[in-house]
Amino acid sequence: AQSVTQLDSHVSVSEGTPVLLRCNYSSSYSPSLFWYVQHPNKGLQLLLKYTSAATLVKGINGFEAEFKKSETSFHLTKPSAHMSDAAEYFCALEYGNKLVFGAGTILRVKS
Amino acid sequence: ETGVTQTPRHLVMGMTNKKSLKCEQHLGHNAMYWYKQSAKKPLELMFVYNFKEQTENNSVPSRFSPECPNSSHLFLHLHTLQPEDSALYLCASSQDHRGRDEQFFGPGTRLTVL
Numbered sequence: 662a663q664s665v666t667q668l669d670s671h672v673s674v675s676e677g678t679p680v681l682l683r684c685n686y687s688s689s690y691s692p693s694l695f696w697y698v699q700h701p702n703k704g705l706q707l708l709l710k711y712t713s714a715a716t717l718v719k720g721i722n723g724f725e726a727e728f729k730k731s732e733t734s735f736h737l738t739k740p741s742a743h744m745s746d747a748a749e750y751f752c753a754l755e756y757g758n759k760l761v762f763g764a765g766t767i768l769r770v771k772s
Numbered sequence: 773e774t775g776v777t778q779t780p781r782h783l784v785m786g787m788t789n790k791k792s793l794k795c796e797q798h799l800g801h802n803a804m805y806w807y808k809q810s811a812k813k814p815l816e817l818m819f820v821y822n823f824k825e826q827t828e829n830n831s832v833p834s835r836f837s838p839e840c841p842n843s844s845h846l847f848l849h850l851h852t853l854q855p856e857d858s859a860l861y862l863c864a865s866s867q868d869h870r871g872r873d874e875q876f877f878g879p880g881t882r883l884t885v886l
Contacts, residue, residue, distance in 0.1 A: 665814075693872040704776065704862055704877030705815075712872055751815065758869045759805075759828060762815040 663688050663756040667763035675771045680739040682766045684752035687733065693755035694735045696726055700748045708750075711735065722746070742770045775799065776878035778863050784884045785853065793848040793881045795863030801876070803869035804846040806838060809860040809880070821846060822869035853885045
């Protein structure tokens with residue numbers, strides 16, 4: 662079965678420090694993978710996606726993610742957190758004609 | 773207007789009421805989706821439409837009735853809901869209904885069922 666596990670429900674970092682949001686997936690094939698961000702009272706916005714090209718994917722707002730097939734992981738990173746990064750982040754994988762989402766990780770950024 | 777819009781943004785209804793949620797996309801996309809977002813649960817896909825035809829019904833109870841009159845508009849008709857149906861309902865669209873296409877989301881309708 663296709664599934665996505667986000668390993669942390671909450672992550673707290675200080676402004677200016679690195680961000681790591683972890684995502685593991687389970688799939689019977691090599692899927693397309695996505696990271697979305699949701700700010701309060703907003704819909705989801707695509708940060709980046711992996712579709713079997715380069716394994717290191719760069720997205721918007723300085724985020725990037727690395728696809729590691731051997732570890733079935735697609736962790737999201739950013740070198741330096743900004744206050745505006747505080748939001749909920751969702752990892753998702755493509756399954757047929759739909760997306761399967763993880764439960765989300767709430768990122769808190771302290772000043 | 774640009775992107776995906778949803779109305780109303782907030783809705784409170786009793787269990788015997790009938791109401792409708794509306795979604796409109798201004799992106800020229802062919803596929804539209806309804807999702808349910810409940811607290812502490814992953815986003816749940818409810819329905820998928822492609823070129824106005826329903827291609828996915830994720831075992832959604834019949835008290836939720838979708839309607840897609842054209843590729844730009846999507847409705848979710850609500851009838852005899854239960855308190856556990858209270859959630860954020862998100863609409864999304866994509867160029868086609870292939871899973872690898874980027875989905876663009878609306879801001880959602882926050883539904884409370886009393």
